Amino acid sequence: MNLLSSAKYKAGYIIRMDDIIREGDPILRKVTEPVKLPLQQEDREALQCMMQFLKNSQDPAMSAKYKLRSGIGLSANQIGLPQRMFVMYLKDEKGRVVEHAWVNPKIISHSVSMIYLPESEGCLSVDRPVQGFVPRYESVKVRGYDINGKEAVMKFKGYQSILIQHEMDHLDGIMFYDRINQDNPFKLPQDVEIRSLHDLKNK
Numbered sequence: 001m002n003l004l005s006s007a008k009y010k011a012g013y014i015i016r017m018d019d020i021i022r023e024g025d026p027i028l029r030k031v032t033e034p035v036k037l038p039l040q041q042e043d044r045e046a047l048q049c050m051m052q053f054l055k056n057s058q059d060p061a062m063s064a065k066y067k068l069r070s071g072i073g074l075s076a077n078q079i080g081l082p083q084r085m086f087v088m089y090l091k092d093e094k095g096r097v098v099e100h101a102w103v104n105p106k107i108i109s110h111s112v113s114m115i116y117l118p119e120s121e122g123c124l125s126v127d128r129p130v131q132g133f134v135p136r137y138e139s140v141k142v143r144g145y146d147i148n149g150k151e152a153v154m155k156f157k158g159y160q161s162i163l164i165q166h167e168m169d170h171l172d173g174i175m176f177y178d179r180i181n182q183d184n185p186f187k188l189p190q191d192v193e194i195r196s197l198h199d200l201k202n203k
């Protein structure tokens, strides 16, 4: 199954928007399967293609050439691979590159306090604007394996914490808007400390 489904994403394959599974496809609602370890070559190559997609999507020339939507995170099931792995690629507030591939990631601890993006979240699998607040933990600690199959434990805060939780949700078949209050999309949970990420940035 893994062999067949990841066969398309060999080294050098350029992922385009046509490869991205969009909302409404049941693939995005299925809980993904653990990746076989040690990490197989085809899974590593799929991760490399996914990472290159994020880089291309943020590169003006490449994104124009291939008509890519800019993205900072991509989970394997978003390209049709039902496996527990995702990639993240972004620059932090100091302009440093944050580049990680996660295989079989688990959130092993998290803050009590929560944050949300005032502009809501976006997703490469969602082609429409969605309004509303998505409560996320302010920080998370993740344990998993990297692209070399080596165990890794890392802590993420703020925007990167939101990104991690967004991608982890994909692996569990959850879309970001599932977490928006259905009656009032701008209502925040009352029983927990929760702040806008932008308020945090201004402090």
Ligand code: NI
Pocket: 122, 123, 124, 125, 166, 170
């Ligand atoms: Ni997404």
